[in-house]
Amino acid sequence: MKYWLMKSEPQVFSIDDLEKAKNQTTFWDGVRNYQARNFIRDEMKVGDKVIFYHSNSEPPAAAGICEIVKEAYPDFTAFDPDNPHFDPKSKIDSPAWFMVNVKFVKKFSTIVPIEEMRNNKKLINMQLLKRGNRLSVMPITKSEFDEIVKLGK
DNA sequence: GCCAACGTTGGC
DNA sequence: GCCAACGTTGGC
Numbered sequence: 001m002k003y004w005l006m007k008s009e010p011q012v013f014s015i016d017d018l019e020k021a022k023n024q025t026t027f028w029d030g031v032r033n034y035q036a037r038n039f040i041r042d043e044m045k046v047g048d049k050v051i052f053y054h055s056n057s058e059p060p061a062a063a064g065i066c067e068i069v070k071e072a073y074p075d076f077t078a079f080d081p082d083n084p085h086f087d088p089k090s091k092i093d094s095p096a097w098f099m100v101n102v103k104f105v106k107k108f109s110t111i112v113p114i115e116e117m118r119n120n121k122k123l124i125n126m127q128l129l130k131r132g133n134r135l136s137v138m139p140i141t142k143s144e145f146d147e148i149v150k151l152g153k
Numbered sequence: 154g155c156c157a158a159c160g161t162t163g164g165c
Numbered sequence: 166g167c168c169a170a171c172g173t174t175g176g177c
Binding site for chain 2: 176
Binding site: 007009055056059060114133134136 | 173174175176177
């Protein structure tokens with residue numbers, strides 16, 4: 001089993017939105033970066049655990065946990081010219097972009113702000129904290145996952 | 154609101 | 166294939 005961290009802007013889609021979603025499940029659409037796409041398409045498996053991270057929020061923070069419940073399939077929002085994530089490069093018979101379904105597991109009783117992660121020796125190697133990081137989907141280790149869960153409670 | 158860092162685009 | 170210009174991300 002692998003462990004991941006996925007970013008979402010809470011004003012667009014938050015951990016609360018996931019908790020309230022039908023079956024507490026949603027499709028993770030809109031990833032338009034090749035490195036992130038490759039993680040989604042090639043490495044995410046059902047049962048993998050994911051830290052749900054709130055980016056562009058005050059404060060930016062890990063907010064909870066979800067898990068992969070459906071492996072990669074074409075991101076259909078790329079096919080829809082009216083969708084903000086539309087990408088004419090992605091064709092139905094040769095999709096460029098993929099998504100997975102995730103299911104709510106828990107919301108942290110205490111969010112874990114990025115600053116707290118920066119100050120934690122066990123977390124300092126995470127790609128999230130690397131200078132200039134813009135990746136929205138990234139792998140983390142089991143010990144990093146466990147440490148964040150411990151802090152978030 | 155600012156701006157550094159980064160990925161993508163397009164002219165050559 | 167290079168690289169300058171541009172748009173976006175996302176912390177601060």
